[in-house]
Amino acid sequence: MNASAAIGVTGLGVMGRNLARNFARNGYTVAVHNRSAGRTHALVEEFGHEGAFVPAESPAEFVAALERPRRLMIMVQAGAATDAVIGEFAPLLDAGDMIIDAGNAHYADTRRREAALRERGLHFVGTGVSGGEEGALHGPSIMVGGSAESYAVLGPMFEKVSAQVDGEPCAAYIGSDGAGHFVKMVHNGIEYADMQLIAEAYDLLRQVAGYTPGEIADVFRRWNEGRLGSYLVEITAEVLAHVDAETGAPFVDVVVDAAGQKGTGRWTVQTALDLASPVTAIAQATFARAASGQSELRAAYAGLPGGTRPKLSRTEAERFASQVEHALYASKVIAYDQGWKMIQDAAAEYGWKIDLGTVARIWRGGCIIRASFLDRIRAAYAADRDLVSLLGEMEFAMEITDAQVPWRETVSSAARRGVPVPAFSAALAHYDTLRAGRLPAALLQGQRDYFGAHTYGRTDRPGAFHTHWAAPGRPETTA
Numbered sequence: 451m452n453a454s455a456a457i458g459v460t461g462l463g464v465m466g467r468n469l470a471r472n473f474a475r476n477g478y479t480v481a482v483h484n485r486s487a488g489r490t491h492a493l494v495e496e497f498g499h500e501g502a503f504v505p506a507e508s509p510a511e512f513v514a515a516l517e518r519p520r521r522l523m524i525m526v527q528a529g530a531a532t533d534a535v536i537g538e539f540a541p542l543l544d545a546g547d548m549i550i551d552a553g554n555a556h557y558a559d560t561r562r563r564e565a566a567l568r569e570r571g572l573h574f575v576g577t578g579v580s581g582g583e584e585g586a587l588h589g590p591s592i593m594v595g596g597s598a599e600s601y602a603v604l605g606p607m608f609e610k611v612s613a614q615v616d617g618e619p620c621a622a623y624i625g626s627d628g629a630g631h632f633v634k635m636v637h638n639g640i641e642y643a644d645m646q647l648i649a650e651a652y653d654l655l656r657q658v659a660g661y662t663p664g665e666i667a668d669v670f671r672r673w674n675e676g677r678l679g680s681y682l683v684e685i686t687a688e689v690l691a692h693v694d695a696e697t698g699a700p701f702v703d704v705v706v707d708a709a710g711q712k713g714t715g716r717w718t719v720q721t722a723l724d725l726a727s728p729v730t731a732i733a734q735a736t737f738a739r740a741a742s743g744q745s746e747l748r749a750a751y752a753g754l755p756g757g758t759r760p761k762l763s764r765t766e767a768e769r770f771a772s773q774v775e776h777a778l779y780a781s782k783v784i785a786y787d788q789g790w791k792m793i794q795d796a797a798a799e800y801g802w803k804i805d806l807g808t809v810a811r812i813w814r815g816g817c818i819i820r821a822s823f824l825d826r827i828r829a830a831y832a833a834d835r836d837l838v839s840l841l842g843e844m845e846f847a848m849e850i851t852d853a854q855v856p857w858r859e860t861v862s863s864a865a866r867r868g869v870p871v872p873a874f875s876a877a878l879a880h881y882d883t884l885r886a887g888r889l890p891a892a893l894l895q896g897q898r899d900y901f902g903a904h905t906y907g908r909t910d911r912p913g914a915f916h917t918h919w920a921a922p923g924r925p926e927t928t929a
């Protein structure tokens with residue numbers, strides 16, 4: 451076979467098929483392969499006219515179709531499937547060839563695979579791709595890990611097929627080994643938080659303001675014109691306005707209220723615990739999905755006494771909706787800030803040199819959390835590369851100051867009326883934690899020292915100390 455393909459894609463499911471088409475539409479010759487050959491033939495039959503495809507039935511045929519250094523993209527499920535495909539293809543490759551894993555792999559797996567394949571002279575390029583089926587075809591956001599050397603070859607291709615915003619590509623090199631997949635994982639964690647915050651806002655507008663789903667769709671459409679403008683707010687309005695054809699009921703009322711998850715939000719939270727990175731809004735959003743799925747438990751406790759829900763007048767409802775807008779925006783800033791801080795924490799742990807402004811830049815288009823305010827996050831990090839928190843940037847700080855009363859009113863209204871708002875509450879509590887100055891953690895240290903001699907630091911001098919709690923006079927010694 452003629453080695454003519456600039457890239458090969460194996461795994462032609464929802465994402466792989468459209469990424470292959472995207473490369474072909476952008477002028478690259480693409481070798482295509484799938485475990486079951488039916489998908490390969492279907493792709494070429496249906497979309498062969500869009501560009502140059504080289505269908506391959508066997509791994510050997512697929513590899514033979516690739517120009518050197520070979521660029522082979524895997525788009526299959528994370529975990530065992532990815533290991534199986536690597537195991538199948540790596541022995542057929544030569545030193546200098548590149549395996550790009552564009553699935554949602556766990557970054558620790560990517561680090562392991564990168565190290566093992568590097569030993570064999572192969573580049574393993576863990577790459578986060580976001581944008582779903584449509585993004586894969588028309589331009590996703592692409593977060594690339596692996597070696598800088600491989601990015602020199604792959605970067606121009608990725609930048610060409612990615613989404614473009616203001617003439618800039620939504621693709622970039624993030625950092626070595628698992629950095630690309632790490633950042634994609636945090637993207638998905640932020641996605642969970644953003645979606646949960648929007649869902650809580652909807653619930654409040656329905657349960658407290660008394661709006662119908664159609665009216666709430668209009669509220670979200672208005673919000674989408676302003677600082678909350680984003681893909682997720684836009685599609686929320688679409689979903690809320692949708693009416694079930696069979697029953698004539700709002701679509702949102704005929705869907706089972708148990709949220710699914712494939713695992714990237716859970717990975718974010720598990721990893722955050724290891725890094726001691728408090729991504730509490732993301733964690734609450736992930737737990738909210740889990741709680742929604744506990745149908746037996748919820749059925750057992752449904753109807754327990756809770757808050758009161760007095761009917762609001764039209765004017766009161768409108769005022770409340772405006773408060774919710776502030777609360778949603780402020781909570782969203784906190785959730786995103788938590789995600790960025792987690793990336794900083796991981797960069798310190800793994801020695802990744804991640805440009806935080808670049809992360810915001812490539813999330814402005816193509817991905818699920820694309821939003822107008824990412825431009826401002828980008829500008830904030832461009833102005834100060836070492837910015838510790840968005841709360842340190844003047845404009846965000848002013849908005850959070852303005853949100854104080856409505857944000858707190860929203861969370862307290864929810865508590866009074868018995869509407870669960872775990873992500874709003876977590877975001878506000880995080881903000882209060884940051885601004886507290888002094889936390890009751892000092893008491894925790896005292897408790898730990900009391901029962902386990904775990905020692906504590908003092909505010910007035912350095913060192914570790916222990917109080918002998920059982921001894922007369924409770925003397926303190928240095929530990």
Ligand SMILES: NC(=O)C1=CN([C@@H]2O[C@H](COP(=O)(O)OP(=O)(O)OC[C@H]3O[C@@H](n4cnc5c(N)ncnc54)[C@H](OP(=O)(O)O)[C@@H]3O)[C@@H](O)[C@H]2O)C=CC1
Nearest residue numbers: 461462463464465466485486525526527528531553554582
């Ligand atoms: N769907 C989405 O919106 C997004 C998905 N992703 C990630 O992209 C990856 C692919 O997702 P998606 O396209 O939705 O998945 P699909 O289920 O549509 O396709 C999965 C593909 O993987 C192949 N496959 C599965 N197991 C194996 C195996 N053991 N050996 C070889 N091939 C295998 C399947 O082949 P066969 O046809 O033979 O079964 C199929 O081509 C996942 O990692 C996912 O997390 C990332 C961003 C968005």
Ligand SMILES: O=C(CO)[C@H](O)[C@H](O)COP(=O)(O)O
Nearest residue numbers: 580581582711712713714818
């Ligand atoms: O990766 C994605 C987007 O970037 C997918 O949307 C993600 O897989 C959806 O996750 P979940 O099924 O857990 O809601």
